Amino acid sequence: MRYLNLCAAVLSNPERVMGTVCCCINKFATLSNIRSRPFFSSHFPSHHFPSTTTSINFSIASSSFSSATSSFTWDDVFRISESQSATQDRSRYLQGFSHKLQLCNRASEKQSEFLPFVIEDHVVGFIHNGFVEHLRDFGDVFVFPIDKNNGGPYGDFVSLHPTLKTADERTSAVGYVVERLGEEQIPGIRDELYPVTSSFGAPIFFSLERAAAPYFGIKAYGVHMNGYVEVDGQKHMWVGKRSDTKQTYPGMLDHLVAGGLPHGIDCQENLIKECEEEAGIPRSISVKAIPVGAISYMDIDGYRYKRDVEFCYDLKLPKSFLPKNEDGEVDSFKLIPVTQVAEVIRKTEFFKPNCSLVIIDFLFRHGYITPEYLGYLDLLRNLRIGDCS
Template sequence: MIVVSGSSRHTLPLVIKLPPLLSLSVMPIPNFAASAYRHIERLNPSRLNDFMPLYLQQQPVGWVTPQFATELCRQREVFQLRTARSPYGHALWLEEDFATPTALTHWLDQLNSELIDAGLFSHTTGEYYPLGPRRSLPVGLIDRACVARYGIRSYGQHLNGYVIDDSGNMSMWIAKRDNNRFHEPGKLDQLVAGGVPAQISLAQNLLKESQEEASIPAELVRQAKAVGTISYCAATEGGLKPDLIFNYDLQLPQHFTPHNNDGEVERFMLLPIAEVAERVRDTDQFKHNCNLVIIDFLLRHGLLSDEEELYPELVSGLHPALP
């Protein structure tokens, strides 16, 4: 047994008696892969033709439309268009060295404030996302509301909350998003899902979101398992979203009932896992990226058939290389 000291999740070794052989009363979801593959396609356009790369201190950090590139060049002389081996034939370069990440952050804050005055954004959030390939060592921070315009990676955490009853049947807690939410109102969602701003640990953010969104006690949240990521690169009206989502599984006690604290969830439903899978396969009821998180869950729990057409493509499609 390995005991890790200093971890904020898993603070106690858990030793619980298990039966020697476990099996669930679920069978592979039929005719799943070929139908569900549309969710991968929707979030990963085959070409990035509408966008050009944005370079910052010689590193590619994002993707912008030609229109937005023109606006940025108009606003600051240090932005320059250069020819490049990009789908568009051009790249946008920011020709300035910033002494510290804080200096770059302030400079971008000022720029974005002027762009709001010019009508290009509606607002800022005061919540920041990291710039650059490493979330833990950013070259600067940028307001969350502006991330897609610059085509900068945003980070999320999604928690699959599931229950196994005494007969071995698996169900999953599903949230219905409030109809007043700005993004994808009324859509179905994971039990807990949210962005991970800069400068907070994944464990701390999961704890915070789980309490705000679903009132899950801290000692339960700490049992959640980090089970990998999904990624996608969606071309949206608001810009490019090359996003990375950290996935978690949490098996909940049968007597636990979530309730929402922040007004973002209309109600929670406990649905049999087969019904969850069928809604992903047959409908567009889920928020786009939630479909990918559920496909990953079904896959990891052995509920997809390896004999189906597009099984390899569906599985690989959860992890496209981000530009």
């Protein structure tokens, strides 16, 4: 009888019945695909992620609120942050954190598409073959030595014209190229210079427009500060929501204070400056920020190769402190228990990606992530998976 009823339904309304059947099949296929999908993508070298962790399913770590856009509100943040499980499955708890490392370390298998950028026998960056073609129009600024015999230390590479001998000459010449390429090739130009060096503290070969840094694959440094308050023995963290008008990551969650490290200023002074501009923290308080280490990552996205190192700071703030943004880059701030901040990072992509890494480092150092969780050492090690030098 059921068979006859089904046949009658198909004959009377075949499109509706078959649509329902196809929908069910698609849902089953999607679920099967999710269950079989490995948690870590092939972007990570196998020696960084052993097989004991690569088999974890990503579907467990994500949630329906996993979004890299600004289409969420503080109500969404608090609703998710407060939805903690009564018990934590120690075999799967760290998966959401590990996914955030993956978001900052994509496409390492595409490194072969980049040529070394060499100055005075030092590799200072990596430039994509496609972007190199734009630079060939500026033969008085860039040269492109070819290793015909495959005997050189770099193979084919990009360098600056030998007539550009001083840092000022190089800065001016490359700045002219960046200006000529303009927003079409290098979007987000902001007239802020980053030092070009082989490693932190090494001699500076020249300075480069900040927006161009990933297109030349230079190391870029920054400072990130965890601003927290203790209330009844529980740590709370100040979290900012970026302005919707920001050029990068508009509307996403951010640290209380963070910023790139431009040319001509050291880490502490830069942090003090950012504290005043971004959160209205006076120097009398910001000088108490404690340097606690660094995180690093390497991310490839098209022609962009980000090789970033972020210096991390902790600042315990007085309970009476209320942040006030002074530069228009932050929409609002909220004080959130650290345990709930951790849940937002685990379950969503609301935070600016590199902020998640710095906060995960905070969770390690303050005892929120312990060795009892599966994948503890993998996660700890991969907070510095990039060239941290």
